[in-house]
Amino acid sequence: MGRRLKFNIFRYNPQDPDSVPHTDTFYLAETESMTLFIALTDIREEQDSSLQFDFCCRAGICGACAMMINGRPNLACKTLTKDLPDEITLMPLPIFKLIGDLSVDTGTWFREMNEKVESWVHTSKSFDPSADEERMDDAVAEEIYELERCIECGCCVAACGTANMRRDFVGAVAMNRIARFMLDPRDQRTEAEYFEIIGTDEGIFGCMGLLGCEDVCPKHLPLQDQLGILRRKMGWSAVKELFRFGK
């Protein structure tokens, strides 16, 4: 313990016409089990009250605090300073709209993504609130839950070379979302309908397999596996169409 940490923090307030993007340096004495959340709060309270950053749950559940930590996207609230070198550089996530300093608006992006992949169960059955809940196989429920754990933090999008180069690319998080609904027996969408959403160069065929997403996802979602499964499914779906004459 007893390290003196040097923080290089990106500063820019798009609301303020006089603000220019730059880096501010802060020094802080490291304390026992200090997280970046604690460090940033300390800096804001003791050194610069104008510093902007987002936190909500402080427990790696809400996804609000994602930022570029020494170049890699991660959740600030679950990153311990003891795992980092003496010099820590913090930048906002790229791609998302900058609100100010380290704070970005992931909400708009994710809302649009969810609308694009129609992230809800499509069913023609009407909901009967008094009936028993429909039963689901345990194994299927587990599988769905595994993909449902995504907290929409945006790390996978920020780390994706394709998403950084091409703003129309939907990102691993969207593919994971689609994969989740494909597993769900309640969703009545057909393979062709899924293909229409994701079987494009903005979707699964745009993914170049760089696996930045897989390697940074703080919730360790099986993104690599889901991308592989999806590419194969969508690929076969297109090939099957090729051999279906005069449908």
Add this chain to the structure above:
Amino acid sequence: MAVDTTTYVPAPSRTSAYLDWLQMLTGAGLILFMWSHMILVASVIPTPRLMNAIAHFLEATYMAQVGGPIIACTFLLHFVLAARKVPFRVEQQSTIWKLSRQLRHTDTYLWLIQAVTAMVILIMGCIHMWTVLTDLPITAAKSAARIQGGFWLVFYLILLPMVELHVGIGFYRIAVKWGFARRKDRKSFKKLETYLTAIFVAIGLMALVRFLTLSV
């Protein structure tokens, strides 16, 4: 910046899927070709007579005369397909380089290597194919004479690692993209890729040394 200013909806199309298949299949075909190619070249190591025999077989069966141009076409088709993914715009170039440096992420770097080696292979591969295919028959003596000239030695010393890097990474990438390598297999696949690349570069170098020391 993308602003949706119209209610126009593009017709659903399967083109992306077919192009992705073709990119993968041409890539995989070229990998198989490069492995067969290595058998031909490496056959000079035990004895030039073996290489001559294989080359003679390839010509007697017209595999060289017909297969050569087919490979050249596959090569060009693969280039056109894969080039859809290469960042040709300056802004995209600087984005991907900056991101790779920031992330210090091996797989992102590997992709950059693939894109860079691709450009070198495009030019040098064409020159190589032209030289060999316009000067049939292939014989160990002619190859040795070329390499001992010096220019072609340097040429191959550059082309060899470029091709093997591209092939090795391409092999790994196909496995990952199409779900042959799952999360649990990724490490071992990467190791396999490294070994494959190293072994093929080693065999290639051995063949070059053999050509250099062959008396013509």
